[in-house]
Amino acid sequence: MNRAPSLLERAAVHLVLVLAVAFALYPVLWVVATAFSGTVTPEPRALPIPQEPTLEHLREVVGSSRELADGSTVWLFGRQLLNSLTVSIATALTGVLIAIPTAYALARFSFLGKTAGVRALLATQMFPAVASAIPLYLILDALELLNSRTGLVLCYASTSVPFAIFQLRAAFEAIPIDLEEAAMVDGATRFQAFRMVVLPVARPAIAVTALFAFMSAYNEFILAATLLDDETMFTLPVMLQRFIGEYDAQWDVFAAGALVVSLPVMALFYLVQRHLVAGLASGGVKG
Structure with missing residues (x-):
């Protein structure tokens, strides 16, 4: 005892x-x-x-504005916050939507080129994103996507998709195939078994993968600083860097900006945490 x-x-x-x-x-x-x-x-x-x-430092960060060439004034912080959220959400959705069917196919089926494809995906994870900054810049320049949210999402997705595939492949492999076979014996198709059995059980892994993809894009600085040159298109990490100059550093304003920038991530983590608990409670076999 x-x-x-x-x-x-x-x-x-x-x-x-x-x-x-x-x-x-x-x-x-x-x-x-x-x-x-x-x-x-x-x-x-x-x-x-x-x-x-x-509260002056917070006002300086949140209340920043800029006058455009046409004479209108834009709320600069609001535009930069919108840029960060749009790019991060689009990156997370792109990574998860592409990774779910790919990871499921790698976990459940055998086909020609499977091993080589997995090794190629693994090889992409061995290099930091900054190593591809110059090629990405040239590609986006040729596509006329420099200084745009679309170009930034494409760059971030090139790293988030392989990571999401590896994360979700392991999650799908951990789900017993007997659950799908039981559903198909009861008359469900392969897709119905995948949608109604596998996805609910894998929901915690999908939520964690989406969270990591969102945070990676939200906190990324080097590619954003390289590919963006218009202040109205900056993401929040690039905006924060502007307070630290070569000869002067506004640490008080930088600290206020860091607090404001962290709020969306904290809120998202809280929401995803609730979904994680719900997914863990609803997954599995009920007797």
């Missing part, structure tokens, strides 16, 4: 967890303190508390 942990043991475990959380959150608290401090340079101190609290 297992012995229940004593009060001292439970207290020690909670103390270790509290220290681990404090260690992880301490740098984040410094970012928050820097973003809301009115002083130019925060003084070193143990507790990261904002000095002369102000």
Whole structure:
């Protein structure tokens, strides 16, 4: 019979967890303190508390605007936020929609060129995205897609699709084929078994894959800075970099921008986490 942990043991475990959380959150608290401090340079101190609290840095980031050539004024931060969300969502959808049938075929069927295709996909994951910056620039220039969201989505999809295929292939291989065979014995077609049996069970893996694809595109900087030259087409990481110059750094505004930029990812992670729990609860065989 297992012995229940004593009060001292439970207290020690909670103390270790509290220290681990404090260690992880301490740098984040410094970012928050820097973003809301009115002083130019925060003084070193143990507790990261904002000095002369102000919202001016947030206003400078969120309220940025630009006058266009036609005389109209555009809300610059709103346009850049829209660019980041549009590119990231399109990249995640493209990666998942292409990867689902491809990964299922690789997991369930044998066909000519399967091994070579898997090795080719694996080879694409061995090189960083920056290594393909020049070829991608030349291709987009020939297609007249430079400085556009469409061109950026195509570049990001070239890396998100292979990653999503490998992720989902492993998920489909872990699903017992007996579930599909049982559905087909009951009269379902292969596609119906895939849609009604495999996809609900694989929903947690699909959600995680889409989340990683979204975050990779949302946080990417090098390709976006290379392929975009119009400020109204910038994504948020490129916008943040503008606050760090060669001879001067606006760390207070940069910290405020970092907090604002992280909010969509935090909200998306919360929503996907709920879907993960629902998928795990609904998947499997019910007796």
